[in-house]
Amino acid sequence: MTSTISLDSARSLDAAGVARYIDHTLLKPEVTDAEVTALIAEAVELGAYSICVSPSMLPLSIPTGTDLKVAVVCGFPSGKHHSIIKAAEAALAIEQGADEVDMVIDxxxxxxxxxxxVQADIAAVRAGVPAPGVLKVIIESAALTDAEIVAACEASVAAGAxxxxxxTGFHPAGGATVHAVRLMKQTVGDQAEVKASGGVRSFDDALAMIEAGATRLGVSGSAALLSGATPAESAGSY
Known part of the structure; x- marks a missing residue:
């Protein structure tokens, strides 16, 4: 998957193509084991890249013969956990089978x-998520100024994210915007990738985020989003 994509290229993606950008997400506090099992089955059916769940749901059974990845959140949703706790939570998640960790900064x-x-906090979690584990840093962009978004991205890159x-999708300030995604991508360049999460609900939302520079999308309503592809866009998809 490339780090940037043109508008024309984004608009040429069908439902199956967009599905490969999706972290199929279920993070409500009342989630049950049965719901996560159903989430896994739906993610496989849709062709999503990964599922994203709370760390207490691990370990999970992923169907053999699939390439579905498992992501978990860390320090979620406030980010106000001590770095030692975040690092331990992340390390345990990796030990229990997570492929990726999405941490929240302070x-x-x-x-x-x-x-x-902030950089030290990210670095502590990075130490608990050694390669090939993937570390994503949630900066809560809707609550930040542009200058703060840039600073958060610079700290993330410096810490090895x-x-x-x-x-997070839980902050009252809101979720992803095209402006924030574009600014984040401009800041990190080729040193990191960008995940758009929070309020990505329609197929057009997904395409706009991808065009702005996102290479991953956090989506809870993935089936509804992918069903919004036009017939021409969804040809050959699920």
């Missing part, structure tokens, strides 16, 4: 100008 530390502390991610 938004208050960032807004208070404590950029070194693989992705910067817009949102």
């Amino acid at each position: 938004i208050g530390a960032l807004k208070g100008g404590r950029f070194a502390d 693989d992705f910067v991610k817009t949102s």
